[in-house]
Amino acid sequence: MPILLFLLGCTRPPAALDVRLDGAWHSDTRTVQLPTARGVPDTPFSRTITVPVEWSGGAAELELAATGWRVHVSLDGVEVGQATGGLWPARVPITDRLKSGQHVLSFAVQGPAPDNILPGSTLQPVSGWVWGMPREGEQLARGAITLRLGPARRIERVEARLIDAGATVEASAWTVGVEAGSSVALTLVRDGATALTLTGVVGEDGMARATAPWTGPRWPDPGGLYTVTADAGEGARRQARIGLRASEPRADGLYVNGVRTYVAASRLSVSEIGDRYALGRSARVLASEGANAAELHGEVVPPWFFDAADELGLPIVLTPRCDGQRVQGGRAVEVPDSAEHQAFVDAGDRLARDALRSHPSILLWTIEAPLQDGHPHDPEYAVDGLPVLDEHENSNFPEPTLPPRGIPRGKTAFYGELPWVTTDAPGFSFAERLARVFAANVATGDGLVLPAINRSANVAQDRAQIHDAIVAAGIPQLRVDPERRGISTLLVRVSAAGKPVEGAALVLELPGQFPVGAFSDAVGIGAFEVDYAGDATVRVVGGAPTPVHLTPGVWRPGEWAPNASTIGLTLP
Numbered sequence: 001m002p003i004l005l006f007l008l009g010c011t012r013p014p015a016a017l018d019v020r021l022d023g024a025w026h027s028d029t030r031t032v033q034l035p036t037a038r039g040v041p042d043t044p045f046s047r048t049i050t051v052p053v054e055w056s057g058g059a060a061e062l063e064l065a066a067t068g069w070r071v072h073v074s075l076d077g078v079e080v081g082q083a084t085g086g087l088w089p090a091r092v093p094i095t096d097r098l099k100s101g102q103h104v105l106s107f108a109v110q111g112p113a114p115d116n117i118l119p120g121s122t123l124q125p126v127s128g129w130v131w132g133m134p135r136e137g138e139q140l141a142r143g144a145i146t147l148r149l150g151p152a153r154r155i156e157r158v159e160a161r162l163i164d165a166g167a168t169v170e171a172s173a174w175t176v177g178v179e180a181g182s183s184v185a186l187t188l189v190r191d192g193a194t195a196l197t198l199t200g201v202v203g204e205d206g207m208a209r210a211t212a213p214w215t216g217p218r219w220p221d222p223g224g225l226y227t228v229t230a231d232a233g234e235g236a237r238r239q240a241r242i243g244l245r246a247s248e249p250r251a252d253g254l255y256v257n258g259v260r261t262y263v264a265a266s267r268l269s270v271s272e273i274g275d276r277y278a279l280g281r282s283a284r285v286l287a288s289e290g291a292n293a294a295e296l297h298g299e300v301v302p303p304w305f306f307d308a309a310d311e312l313g314l315p316i317v318l319t320p321r322c323d324g325q326r327v328q329g330g331r332a333v334e335v336p337d338s339a340e341h342q343a344f345v346d347a348g349d350r351l352a353r354d355a356l357r358s359h360p361s362i363l364l365w366t367i368e369a370p371l372q373d374g375h376p377h378d379p380e381y382a383v384d385g386l387p388v389l390d391e392h393e394n395s396n397f398p399e400p401t402l403p404p405r406g407i408p409r410g411k412t413a414f415y416g417e418l419p420w421v422t423t424d425a426p427g428f429s430f431a432e433r434l435a436r437v438f439a440a441n442v443a444t445g446d447g448l449v450l451p452a453i454n455r456s457a458n459v460a461q462d463r464a465q466i467h468d469a470i471v472a473a474g475i476p477q478l479r480v481d482p483e484r485r486g487i488s489t490l491l492v493r494v495s496a497a498g499k500p501v502e503g504a505a506l507v508l509e510l511p512g513q514f515p516v517g518a519f520s521d522a523v524g525i526g527a528f529e530v531d532y533a534g535d536a537t538v539r540v541v542g543g544a545p546t547p548v549h550l551t552p553g554v555w556r557p558g559e560w561a562p563n564a565s566t567i568g569l570t571l572p
Contacts, residue, residue, distance in 0.1 A: 015235035016150035016514070017055065019505075020528065021047070021105070023521030031522065034141050035066070035302055044074070045141075046106035049519045050503040052541045056100040058151040058235075062107070065089040065143025066302040070110040076103055089143070102503065109141065143302035147517075153177035155238035158230040159358035160188060162214060162246035165258030169214040169244065171198050173230035175206045182233075184208040188226045191533050192511035195226060202232070218257050219245040219360035220313035222484045225531060227513050239514045241531045243310050243360025249413075254446040256315075256363060263363060263414075263447025264475050265317045266291035270301055276308045276486065276553070277560040283314050283480045284558070289463045290470035292478040293317055293363060295449045307531075309361035311486045311555055313479065316361045317449065319416065364414070364446065415441070415448035430462050434469035442473050486553035489564040490528040492520070492538055496571040500524025504571070505541040508548075540569055 025034050025045040032045065064071050066089075072082045073092040081092035153176070160171040171186035178184070179202065186198040186208070195216060200208030208230070217223035229239040248255045253262060266286045273279050286294055293315035309316055356362060415437070430451070437448065453462040471477075490508060494501040506518045506526040511534070518526035528538075533552050537545035546569060553562040 016148075016154055016237045017507075017517045019055075019147040019149060019517035019519065020526075021049075021145040021147055021519060022527050022529075023047075023519075023525060024523055026522065034145060035143050036141060042109070044072075044106045044108040046074075046104050047519075047521060048102060048503040049105055049147075050102045050505060051098060051100050052505050053100045054541065055149055055505065055517075056098060058095070058149060059093075059154055060095045060098040060150075061091050061093045061148050062105070063089050063091045063144075063146045063148055064107065064141065065146070067109050067141050067143065072108045072110065074106040074108075077106075091148075105147075107145075144304070147519075149517075150238075151177075151235045153232075153234060154236050155184070155230050155232060158186070158228055158238045158240050160186070160226070160228040160242050160244070161358045162218065162244045162257065163211070164246070165248065165255065166218050166244075166246045167214065167258075168211050169196065169198075170209065170211045171200065171228055171230075172207065172209045173200060173232070173238070175202055175208060175232060175236065178202050178206065178208075178232045178236060180204050180206075182208075185229075185231045186210055187229045187231075187512075189229060189512045190223075190226050192513070194512060200230075208232075214244065216244075219243040219310065220315070222311060222313070224360070225310055227531065229514055231514075237514055241307065242358055245360035245363075247363050249364075249446065252444055254364065261292075261363075262442050262445070262473075262475050263293050263315070263317060264291050264450060264470050265293040265295040265315075265447060266450045267452055268294035268296060270296065270305060273305070275560075276304075276311070276555070276562070279305065279308050279314075280312060280480065280555060280558075280560045283312050283478070286314075287478045287480050288467065289450070290467035290475070290477065291450060292476055293447070295319065297449075304529075306356065306359050306361045307487065310359075311484050313482070313484065314361065315363045315478075317447070318356065318362050318365050413444075414446040430465035431469045431472075434466065435472065438469065438473035438475070442475065481557040483557070484555040485533070486555060486560070486562070487529050487531050488533060488550035488552045489562065490530070490538065490548060490550060491564055491566045492518070492526045492528070493566065493568045494520040494524045494526065494540060494571065495568065501571060506538060506569075507541060508536060508538045509545065510536045538567070538569075540571065543569070543571075 022034060024031050025047050027043045027045050029043075034045070062073050070082060070084050071090040071092065073080055073094065075094055075097045078097075080094050080097050083090035083092050155178075156174045156176055158171070158173045160169055162168065163170050169188070171188070173184050173186060175182075175184065182202045184200045184202060186200055187194055188196040196212060196214070198210035198212050200210040202208045219225070224245075225241070225243045227239055228242050229237065231237040246255075246257050250260075253260050255261065266289055268282060268286070273282060283294070294309070295317040297319045306316065430453075434450075441448065450466060453459055453466070492506055494504045494506070500523050501520055502522050502524065504520040504524075504526070506520065506528075507515050508518070508528045508530070509515045510530065510532050513532065516528060516530065518528055520526040530550065531552075532550055534550065536548050536550055538548050539545040546567065548565060548567055550565060551563045553560065555561075
């Protein structure tokens with residue numbers, strides 16, 4: 001039985017805390033480890049949690065990152081809410097229900113409708129207006145599951161980014177219930193050491209923002225990854241793992257931290273990437289092709305993927321969705337525009353922007369325009385009658401990150417897809433075709449997504465041709481060979497009388513950063529993943545702290561070496 005631990009006499013408001021719920025979850029027929037890289041049965045999953053007094057009484061919401069598609073959340077057998085997720089997190093408020101004591105927390109993901117499954121397709125089915133759903137009879141739970149706690153007076157989100165070509169750091173906090181004119185301390189921390197402290201003042205809109213000169217390391221230098229913390233007092237606080245990168249479109253192309261960078265991205269499918277090691281192998285393949293970035297196109301992507309891309313120095317071009325498609329008569333067709341459709345798209349833009357807008361791995365966003373937009377494309381770049389998509393200047397939707405230029409350009413600024421997927425025709429040459437594109441686009445454009453070669457019978461030859469064309473055009477190369485630091489993992493085994501304890505509340509305290517929480521799962525294990533190296537303490541709420549030392553994993557050329565520490569805590 002779970003053991004309930006209280007801090008008696010606790011009357012102060014609860015402080016903000018992120019409590020991870022990764023680990024063993026149960027259905028009626030099986031137990032799975034979540035998050036997972038694969039689909040799991042389309043059935044509710046649950047686990048037991050025991051909420052201490054000090055974690056109750058404030059605002060609470062369950063956040064499920066990278067789930068597909070609509071999430072239904074229940075507490076003690078009663079549905080408390082639902083939300084639409086996908087590439088971005090789904091958040092369900094549970095404030096009124098989460099009291100101190102033992103609870104059974106459950107969630108289920110609504111599966112795809114039968115008419116949204118392509119018959120005989122090896123791709124993931126289409127659901128609503130987005131690719132990235134699990135197959136029929138499955139659901140996705142590929143990102144972290146987090147219980148976010150805090151007082152009614154709280155900080156919803158915090159971020160930091162570089163501006164002014166990387167010369168200035170801007171830190172921001174979004175507050176709720178914090179009085180206008182109040183101060184918010186914004187701090188950049190690395191391994192307990194403070195790199196920069198700023199003070200923001202809350203405006204009438206609840207936003208606090210501050211800027212300061214920045215001379216420190218910048219992404220993709222792994223030393224440029226920090227934790228940014230925001231503290232408005234009285235328990236109103238929030239932190240996030242961030243990096244520092246400024247992407248800026250100018251008249252002559254895309255600039256990253258003040259350096260002009262032409263993006264030659266290769267399409268990357270994350271469906272078979274379950275861990276950092278597999279991502280590292282994929283990055284090496286991209287580098288052998290000559291690419292200097294990866295493009296994610298309508299994928300359901302867990303947040304660890306973007307953090308791991310930071311650790312590898314892998315830039316990302318993000319197309320959050322394939323908009324406007326559903327299945328009719330066994331084939332994907334465009335969805336007629338409607339007010340409901342537009343509202344759905346706009347909400348998706350806002351969610352994606354808020355979730356990933358400051359992530360350093362993302363160089364630019366592209367939002368795909370419908371093929372029928374009637375925009376005239378240069379026929380030189382058309383193949384088999386298909387237009388080349390100019391994703392970020394022909395978009396009918398607001399850009400979350402890169403605003404429209406409004407600057408006349410002789411050629412398109414970014415080629416979202418070069419539709420050269422059949423490369424076995426006599427006389428076909430990737431090098432020749434790419435050379436023509438580069439000659440017209442490198443001098444003024446932002447970049448392109450390289451043509452797919454996975455259907456070619458000559459993959460090695462085609463990859464070599466792409467590499468040679470990129471090198472000949474003087475495009476900067478992707479480097480994945482430097483040794484880079486990753487995250488630290490701590491597993492805490494909680495037991496009593498020789499048996500594992502489920503639902504025990506745990507807190508990991510890190511110097512210079514805010515605490516993070518976890519609940520032990522069915523086999524008594526609470527898991528923490530943090531971007532931190534050094535000494536820390538962990539405790540069961542109500543118990544004495546136990547010293548721990550966290551050592552990060554390391555990426556060395558050709559190998560990802562994770563590093564997990566395990567300790568045991570015994571309850572009386």
